[in-house]
Amino acid sequence: xxxxxxxDSFTRVLKKIGQSRRIYAPVNKVGEGxxxxxxxxxxxxxxxxxEIELDKKSDYAFKEILTPLSQTLFFFTEDEVKEADMDERExxxxxxxxxxxxxxxLDAIYLENKFVDPFYKRIRDKVRFALIGCGxxxxxxxxxxxxxxxADGGYLFSVDMIGGKYYFDVKDDELxxxxxxxxESEQAVEARYVTENEVKVTIPGNVPVSVYKDPLWEExxxxxxNCGRCNFVCPTCTCFTMQDIFYTDNGRVGExxxxxxxxxxxxxxxxxxxxxxxRTNGExxxxxxxxxxxxxxxxxxxxxxxxxxxxxxxxxxxxSYANIINKVNDAVEGGxxxx
Amino acid sequence: MGNMxxxxxxxxxxxxxxxxxxxxKEYTFRMSFTGDVxxxxxxxxxxxxxxxxxxxxxxxxxxxxxxxxxxVGRVTNEVFEKGEGRTLLLRGPYGNGFDTSLYEDGExxxxxxxxxxxxxxxxxxxLAGTSAPKDKHVIVGFRSPSDMLxxxxxxxxxxxxxxxxxxxxxxxxYEGRIGLVTKxxxxxxxxxxxxxxxxxxxxxxMMRFSVKxxxxxxxxxxxIWISQERKMCCGLGxxxxxxxxxxxxxxDGPVFNYSExxxxxx
Numbered sequence: 001x002x003x004x005x006x007x008d009s010f011t012r013v014l015k016k017i018g019q020s021r022r023i024y025a026p027v028n029k030v031g032e033g034x035x036x037x038x039x040x041x042x043x044x045x046x047x048x049x050x051e052i053e054l055d056k057k058s059d060y061a062f063k064e065i066l067t068p069l070s071q072t073l074f075f076f077t078e079d080e081v082k083e084a085d086m087d088e089r090e091x092x093x094x095x096x097x098x099x100x101x102x103x104x105x106l107d108a109i110y111l112e113n114k115f116v117d118p119f120y121k122r123i124r125d126k127v128r129f130a131l132i133g134c135g136x137x138x139x140x141x142x143x144x145x146x147x148x149x150x151a152d153g154g155y156l157f158s159v160d161m162i163g164g165k166y167y168f169d170v171k172d173d174e175l176x177x178x179x180x181x182x183x184e185s186e187q188a189v190e191a192r193y194v195t196e197n198e199v200k201v202t203i204p205g206n207v208p209v210s211v212y213k214d215p216l217w218e219e220x221x222x223x224x225x226n227c228g229r230c231n232f233v234c235p236t237c238t239c240f241t242m243q244d245i246f247y248t249d250n251g252r253v254g255e256x257x258x259x260x261x262x263x264x265x266x267x268x269x270x271x272x273x274x275x276x277x278x279r280t281n282g283e284x285x286x287x288x289x290x291x292x293x294x295x296x297x298x299x300x301x302x303x304x305x306x307x308x309x310x311x312x313x314x315x316x317x318x319x320s321y322a323n324i325i326n327k328v329n330d331a332v333e334g335g336x337x338x339x
Numbered sequence: 340m341g342n343m344x345x346x347x348x349x350x351x352x353x354x355x356x357x358x359x360x361x362x363x364k365e366y367t368f369r370m371s372f373t374g375d376v377x378x379x380x381x382x383x384x385x386x387x388x389x390x391x392x393x394x395x396x397x398x399x400x401x402x403x404x405x406x407x408x409x410x411v412g413r414v415t416n417e418v419f420e421k422g423e424g425r426t427l428l429l430r431g432p433y434g435n436g437f438d439t440s441l442y443e444d445g446e447x448x449x450x451x452x453x454x455x456x457x458x459x460x461x462x463x464x465x466l467a468g469t470s471a472p473k474d475k476h477v478i479v480g481f482r483s484p485s486d487m488l489x490x491x492x493x494x495x496x497x498x499x500x501x502x503x504x505x506x507x508x509x510x511x512x513y514e515g516r517i518g519l520v521t522k523x524x525x526x527x528x529x530x531x532x533x534x535x536x537x538x539x540x541x542x543x544x545m546m547r548f549s550v551k552x553x554x555x556x557x558x559x560x561x562x563i564w565i566s567q568e569r570k571m572c573c574g575l576g577x578x579x580x581x582x583x584x585x586x587x588x589x590x591d592g593p594v595f596n597y598s599e600x601x602x603x604x605x
Contacts, residue, residue, distance in 0.1 A: 073348055076387035081349060113576040114590050118346045212604045239579030242572040246388035254388035268580060271570050272392065272411045277605040298585035
């Protein structure tokens with residue numbers, strides 16, 4: 001069902017659906033960007049329509065609610081291990097099509113891959129989605145190449161803001177009644193989506209061993225500073241490291257956490273006694289990129305990367321991951337010639 | 340507290356029944372445990388508030404597992420503070436482990452270096468108990484005589500099967516073999532190399548050169564198995580640290596047939 005609402009009536013809808021749920025959406029954080037007077041769009045809990053940033057692409061992904069940067073798993077007291085509690089309320093996440101496709105990637109790792117992760121599942125079970133339509137392609141987006149430009153279901157409702165009005169395609173009957181009660185008009189609405197991006201990539205088929213050893217990666221040993229920002233903004237990066245701490249005021253009490261980990265950052269592969277793998281940033285770049293466009297697909301049947309382009313936006317060295325994909329494809333296609 | 344048993348991250352307490360001191364920094368902790376477990380599998384061992392570390396199973400009994408631990412970091416330093424009768428937290432076992440029945444018939448060579456002996460200790464014991472133990476060859480290498488682990492087992496193995504024990508280096512007057520394990524691979528007499536099997540576990544360069552020598556000797560790729568050591572924070576295919584290409588070492592390994600592992604590029 002399609003509805004058109006004003007900003008104020010959208011806020012009233014959010015208040016109603018927010019009585020029993022939390023709303024998690026992209027928010028433009030004024031002045032909180034990396035440089036002076038620069039904004040950043042990050043996810044946060046909202047209660048009113050104007051808080052939701054529907055025009056810009058978010059700099060960080062929605063994943064932090066499902067896979068928090070730092071998450072307490074257990075509390076340790078003298079002799080007890082206690083599982084950390086969580087907020088039991090349902091959450092509605094506002095996200096774009098690429099990010100909705102990313103959820104399938106997170107699920108593959110956390111709900112499949114032999115074991116179900118109970119800490120992921122308990123929040124995942126509470127999460128529903130609201131699709132933000134894309135009226136245009138943003139800088140660095142290549143969702144069309146990745147086939148993630150369009151969402152085929154999996155959301156409660158879509159939202160598009162056009163000329164100050166909000167357009168909703170509501171799939172959920174319970175919510176449809178709430179939207180209907182606030183709607184200016186009912187009409188057919190379809191979430192907007194893009195059919196072309198400025199950035200285009202060609203995903204290679206099977207990547208042979210020769211490409212793992214190709215000199216193309218050496219460029220990134222020089223250019224990449226292994227800061228790991230690309231991993232932290234990526235909607236499909238899921239790695240974590242276990243970390244135990246004890247409280248300084250009472251050393252007998254503490255907790256076990258998992259914190260976001262980056263395959264680009266030193267220490268990611270370190271084993272006891274000093275062994276480590278992939279010492280150079282070029283090797284780490286190869287490990288990351290091939291996971292996104294090859295290795296994950298070999299395990300799960302579809303590509304990990306969703307083409308959101310956030311890694312390219314955030315890179316302080318202006319490394320284009322999209323360009324790397326195309327270079328890999330060239331290397332794969334040229335493989336027969338170069339051996 | 341929820342239903343804790345369904346959460347694979349929740350560790351269970353296990354009592355330290357006995358501590359066997361091999362070297363200053365390497366002890367075997369005999370831990371209470373009942374359940375299915377294979378050599379080459381591993382447990383996540385933790386001391387709450389200090390952290391978890393993946394440790395290979397080095398011995399299996401009816402109601403215990405042996406965990407041979409090297410004191411090299413925050414968690415293991417803390418483990419070494421614990422005495423017999425105290426408890427550690429465990430979860431596992433994880434990984435595929437060795438299928439010892441694969442190695443019972445015919446000729447087999449096991450090459451192990453340093454702490455790499457832990458995951459194959461159960462395999463060597465199984466070989467020692469077979470009907471033709473003289474067709475079972477074991478090369479074990481340690482850095483020096485004072486770094487030797489499992490001394491009692493080494494004596495037993497020396498009597499039961501063809502054991503070559505070597506050290507990388509030794510003080511003057513040492514009477515045993517000196518040299519890397521690869522030095523002794525040519526000495527092992529294999530009658531039917533096309534069907535002989537090999538298990539290689541140790542530091543990455545040692546495994547690389549040993550496999551190279553075995554292949555040169557005529558061993559077939561699909562008759563060689565290795566065990567990979569990687570950083571593993573979960574053991575459950577989630578944390579990502581152990582991944583190599585499409586492979587999760589914690590789920591699909593750590594034991595791999597060489598025909599598979601040769602294509603795994605870090």
